Amino acid sequence: MMNQLITMEEVTNQDYPIRLQHLSSPSTSIEELDIRDFLANIKVNLVRQNIRSSFYYLRSRFETDQSSIRPYIEIKSGTSSIEELGEDITRIVSEEEIILEMLEQDFVVKMPPKKKYKIQVIVRSIKKGKPRIVEPDEFLIID
Amino acid sequence: MKEYPWYEIVEGKELLQGDILNSCPLIIPPLTIERIEEVDVIEYDVIVMSQSCDLVQKKLELVLVCPIWTLSEFENKNPTFKSPKMKESLRRGYLPGYHLLNKCEIDAFETDYLVVDFRSVYSVPFDFLLELAQQRGRRMRLLPPYREHLSQAFARFFMRVGLPVDIPPFK
Numbered sequence: 001m002m003n004q005l006i007t008m009e010e011v012t013n014q015d016y017p018i019r020l021q022h023l024s025s026p027s028t029s030i031e032e033l034d035i036r037d038f039l040a041n042i043k044v045n046l047v048r049q050n051i052r053s054s055f056y057y058l059r060s061r062f063e064t065d066q067s068s069i070r071p072y073i074e075i076k077s078g079t080s081s082i083e084e085l086g087e088d089i090t091r092i093v094s095e096e097e098i099i100l101e102m103l104e105q106d107f108v109v110k111m112p113p114k115k116k117y118k119i120q121v122i123v124r125s126i127k128k129g130k131p132r133i134v135e136p137d138e139f140l141i142i143d
Numbered sequence: 144m145k146e147y148p149w150y151e152i153v154e155g156k157e158l159l160q161g162d163i164l165n166s167c168p169l170i171i172p173p174l175t176i177e178r179i180e181e182v183d184v185i186e187y188d189v190i191v192m193s194q195s196c197d198l199v200q201k202k203l204e205l206v207l208v209c210p211i212w213t214l215s216e217f218e219n220k221n222p223t224f225k226s227p228k229m230k231e232s233l234r235r236g237y238l239p240g241y242h243l244l245n246k247c248e249i250d251a252f253e254t255d256y257l258v259v260d261f262r263s264v265y266s267v268p269f270d271f272l273l274e275l276a277q278q279r280g281r282r283m284r285l286l287p288p289y290r291e292h293l294s295q296a297f298a299r300f301f302m303r304v305g306l307p308v309d310i311p312p313f314k
Contacts, residue, residue, distance in 0.1 A: 107238055109221040111212055111260060113185035114166060121180050134202045
């Protein structure tokens, strides 16, 4: 049996979120739209994640001077070690990583006492404790 | 810029929040109580957690204390904390059960960074702690605003709520 594909023109439900209309022709099916929308979202998310680290990476690769009306941008002539680049990226990523990791697991460290020994005690009496009433501080009553 | 020292050295019987007492003995109650008992005693270096106003006005019979360790002792017990990332998260307060205090550089009281363990809270009779403070002589006292920062961290740890069913994480 052939699948009947609904086209954009046939959609009347206002609640259906159709985006990226510039990508579609009137004959584009809803399924196709969904796929395009999904792929576009993935792309946006990937770009968002990388844009910060890419910016720092690129900035470290160029010498720039934007103080004049003729900005100066040139590839850095000096060499830089891989370690230096690695550190840069680690520093950028680590902040988010730390937060996420800490949220995911709450660390518990069982620390032993500095000293442990036994003593003998004689139980003099066992009685039910009584509540200790702490008098509240005097406070000012304003009429 | 104004400097805010972390510690001062005090002595005597006046106890305040943030006072550090070395080798404070804590009695661990046995499982059952008989007339004559052999009980365990453990000793920790502790920091006073009860509020200063309650201590000054003697409104408490029991004083809350938490164990402290140097960061190096803490690292040795759990090597995960040797990584700069873990230490950084400890410094930033991302580990709710622990609180990091600065090094002390006062002569004769030099210490490494100190880690306060909020999970092990003990209550000690006030009179006993006053006597212990007197016996120990000069001691370190955490100063404001770090004292209030410690208190706030403790409150944050204590007031956590674990939900039985949380909103599923966003993918």
